[in-house]
Amino acid sequence: MKEKKTSVVRRGIWPANTGKPVVTPLTPSVVYHYKDVDELRSKHEGGIVGFDYARDGHPNAEILAEKISRLEGASSGCMTASGMSAISVAFLSFLKKGDKIAVASQMYGRSLRMMKEEWPRMGFETEIFNASDPSTFDNAIGVGTRIVLAEIVSNPMLRITHFEELVEKAKSVGALLLIDNTFTTPNGFRPLEHGADLVMNSVTKMLSGHSDLNLGYIGATDDTLMERITEAIGIYGFNSSPYNCWMAERGLHTFDLRYHQAQKNALQLAEFLQNQPNVSSVIYPKFEDHPDFEMAKKLLNNGFGSIVSFVLDGGIEQANAFLRAAENIPFCPTLGDVATMIIMPAISSHRKFPKEERIALGIVDNLIRVSVGIEDIELIKDDFSAALKAAI
Numbered sequence: 001m002k003e004k005k006t007s008v009v010r011r012g013i014w015p016a017n018t019g020k021p022v023v024t025p026l027t028p029s030v031v032y033h034y035k036d037v038d039e040l041r042s043k044h045e046g047g048i049v050g051f052d053y054a055r056d057g058h059p060n061a062e063i064l065a066e067k068i069s070r071l072e073g074a075s076s077g078c079m080t081a082s083g084m085s086a087i088s089v090a091f092l093s094f095l096k097k098g099d100k101i102a103v104a105s106q107m108y109g110r111s112l113r114m115m116k117e118e119w120p121r122m123g124f125e126t127e128i129f130n131a132s133d134p135s136t137f138d139n140a141i142g143v144g145t146r147i148v149l150a151e152i153v154s155n156p157m158l159r160i161t162h163f164e165e166l167v168e169k170a171k172s173v174g175a176l177l178l179i180d181n182t183f184t185t186p187n188g189f190r191p192l193e194h195g196a197d198l199v200m201n202s203v204t205k206m207l208s209g210h211s212d213l214n215l216g217y218i219g220a221t222d223d224t225l226m227e228r229i230t231e232a233i234g235i236y237g238f239n240s241s242p243y244n245c246w247m248a249e250r251g252l253h254t255f256d257l258r259y260h261q262a263q264k265n266a267l268q269l270a271e272f273l274q275n276q277p278n279v280s281s282v283i284y285p286k287f288e289d290h291p292d293f294e295m296a297k298k299l300l301n302n303g304f305g306s307i308v309s310f311v312l313d314g315g316i317e318q319a320n321a322f323l324r325a326a327e328n329i330p331f332c333p334t335l336g337d338v339a340t341m342i343i344m345p346a347i348s349s350h351r352k353f354p355k356e357e358r359i360a361l362g363i364v365d366n367l368i369r370v371s372v373g374i375e376d377i378e379l380i381k382d383d384f385s386a387a388l389k390a391a392i
């Protein structure tokens with residue numbers, strides 16, 4: 001009786017099945033067992049393939065990373081717990097005492113804070129350059145620079161990096177160029193094919209597309225870089241969860257469709273906003289008055305993306321009136337969702353920056369960043385129309 005009750009804790013019972021599942025199985029197992037020392041040793045030495053501990057890798061991460069690597073043109077890639085952990089692990093993998101960092105001034109706020117506050121706290125000097133102005137590269141990138149970080153299309157001002165010059169400069173000093181491709185996505189530009197050493201994505205955003213998980217990806221065309229990163233993910237514990245990878249793979253299947261629909265909507269919304277009386281400026285890289293229009297045309301061959309930023313006339317009162325009236329459009333700090341969402345970077349991603357610094361980047365108080373979704377454009381325009389009227 002005792003034996004029967006406790007035997008349920010024993011695993012290893014699998015139903016007979018010669019059919020292969022069509023859907024990727026979710027594999028939450030933290031551990032994988034081997035039959036003896038010889039077999040485990042063979043696994044460690046690469047004689048046989050397999051997993052042993054999920055912090056070092058698991059099937060759902062491997063499948064998802066392989067698919068994203070295909071999109072990014074990487075020869076190998078890894079999943080991490082979040083976009084920020086993908087950035088962290090790149091730096092932790094390669095920085096050593098005395099190294100310097102160079103980073104673009106126009107970036108996601110938390111990434112900038114990591115570069116300007118966290119790494120300097122540990123003794124790494126960070127230099128800042130303007131990615132849209134190559135004349136600033138020489139001052140920031142030089143002997144001792146180990147990693148250069150930039151976004152192709154920046155968050156939230158949609159500034160465009162002078163990519164060729166940045167690649168050339170990073171290579172000339174032997175620095176690794178890491179590109180955050182979250183805003184741009186591999187459909188917009190594939191940095192590894194044009195000379196970047198490493199690419200990362202916040203998979204939380206457009207690649208998974210449903211705001212129901214945090215996940216990061218990092219990939220390269222040089223497998224030795226990825227071997228080091230894989231090791232560091234296991235050492236520092238930046239690993240992804242199987243469930244999140246499983247969910248993200250499902251989202252990734254529709255990425256291309258969502259991307260094209262959202263981008264089409266973004267252009268129409270941007271044009272609509274240009275004609276509104278209480279919108280003082282609309283930022284979209286397809287517009288000729290965009291400061292990096294020429295570079296956008298050169299790099300973004302597949303369209304100009306699904307993010308539109310604009311400045312609403314007035315102050316906090318008008319902003320609140322707009323947000324309250326836009327009740328169908330969530331006011332929340334993310335992007336790349338199937339549904340349209342809005343955020344004001346001055347009180348979210350860039351809220352910890354001194355006001356003058358933030359304004360110098362163009363991030364004024366009433367800047368509204370719209371992540372355009374895949375809804376019918378008429379629905380989106382109706383919502384914006386009503387919200388803008390309420391804010392006059």
Ligand SMILES: Cc1ncc(COP(=O)(O)O)c(C=O)c1O
Pocket residue numbers: 082083084085108111151155180182183202203204205214215216334
């Ligand atoms: C451009 C960019 N990079 C990185 C991140 C961080 O990603 P995660 O939230 O998955 O850590 C974000 C988040 O908004 C982002 O916008």
